[in-house]
């Protein structure tokens with residue numbers, strides 16, 4: 212999280228920096244700041260979004276090199292005093308990552324008389340660099356020396372008051388790109404931020420330190436040797452989809468799901484499994500957030516279609532345990548952004564153990580995509596809303612297609628199953644559109660949940676995972692406390708939460724008769740059962756439901772319809788409570804810290 216950008220180009224860079232920073236806002240929007248070089252530094256910080264920086268870029272911001280930052284708070288509250296850039300004695304720094312030994316470094320610096328202006332971990336960096344400079348180190352050496360003292364993850368860009376036409380950039384753990392163009396050089400967390408400012412970019416590797424000036428970019432690796440890297444064209448980020456008459460991007464993106472599914476299926480048609488992947492004896496699927504719930508939803512489908520056992524793992528947990536890997540393991544990483552820190556850390560672990568990695572990823576230029584043996588793409592398009600919507604259903608589709616491809620390669624799919632799945636897949640876009648038409652009913656359910664200010668979501672099999680995604684979406688967007696449980700687990704504790712009128716969203720589907728029994732159990736304790744079921748179950752669920760939404764689709768299709776339904780409930784609950792649907796508090800779209 213956090214986005215950093217820097218630019219040197221022989222012109223006043225401040226306005227371009229703010230433009231580039233705005234393109235990185237999905238990485239965090241707690242505060243924003245800019246520092247432009249000399250004479251002295253011109254610095255401006257604002258609480259909240261990057262575009263707030265625009266007003267107030269007066270004549271003092273005429274410098275031709277500068278750095279900027281959009282923050283997702285890790286250490287120190289989301290307040291102005293903790294906004295980057297952090298400046299100390301002629302050194303300005305923007306940082307993405309976490310410095311794990313900051314307390315120890317801060318104590319050492321304080322003992323030497325350094326005084327700190329923020330509560331951040333990042334602020335030790337300019338202090339350490341300035342201290343190295345004071346001992347006589349040149350800018351690059353001062354940064355190298357400082358990096359040697361830092362533990363944790365960082366992408367930093369450094370501006371020096373006494374070298375006002377250069378930037379120094381270093382990376383360990385956090386993604387960062389350096390770019391060059393005619394008389395220009397730049398740095399950014401995401402290369403698409405630099406469209407229009409530079410022509411080509413390359414990703415720094417761990418341990419790299421680069422010097423950027425109008426004459427170009429010099430990269431040295433961790434050993435201090437000059438590094439030759441492949442450069443790629445800088446391209447603009449895919450345009451955000453139109454709002455199409457909706458008031459939020461998130462709502463528009465829910466509506467864009469049908470088209471996104473068609474694009475994804477087209478892209479997947481061209482993909483084939485490598486022989487090693489096709490021979491998988493066990494799959495380990497690793498992800499975070501909604502991507503984890505997409506994997507959880509699809510796990511049973513993958514196992515059923517391919518006959519290959521499929522373990523599901525939370526990336527942040529899996530990376531901390533030394534799980535034994537059986538022979539023939541293939542890893543499946545699922546990520547919208549392709550840069551979630553924990554999932555990337557797992558990718559590095561797999562690489563070290565020679566486990567082939569399939570990346571189910573939406574951002575084609577992401578590190579996860581670059582480093583994978585096979586990219587199994589989603590084509591959701593750019594998601595402007597922080598909460599996953601169309602990327603989630605595209606992941607579901609990609610995972611079904613993966614299970615099918617694996618099963619086909621192993622001869623495990625009968626002609627009959629193939630025909631059934633293909634028919635079901637072909638119907639998905641229309642099912643999403645039809646589910647959306649139930650919005651008025653879903654809106655009234657959202658209002659009931661908003662009024663009660665809590666919700667429990669239950670389901671079985673894939674629908675249990677949709678229940679989990681529903682509870683997550685509701686929390687993310689409306690800040691209403693929501694829990695999800697596999698319906699059969701309810702009586703082992705969470706049923707104690709039920710009181711008169713507790714909203715319990717029941718996702719029907721496989722084993723509906725058992726889920727129905729669980730719905731009865733909560734109803735007899737006073738809960739208001741809200742059923743999201745297919746037409747086949749309407750008769751059974753109707754009598755016990757306070758509200759029932761009869762969704763289109765059966766099997767796969769019903770799961771996609773339920774996904775749309777829980778998205779719409781969450782959006783409307785958020786709107787009922789006056790929440791910022793596209794930019795929920797405390798969240799970021801791209802989670803680049805552990």
Ligand code: G6P
Nearest residue numbers: 499500501502546547548551599
């Ligand atoms: C953040 C986003 C979620 C997303 C999760 C995993 O929490 O707000 O929408 O599901 O990260 O991100 P990834 O990019 O790996 O799918």
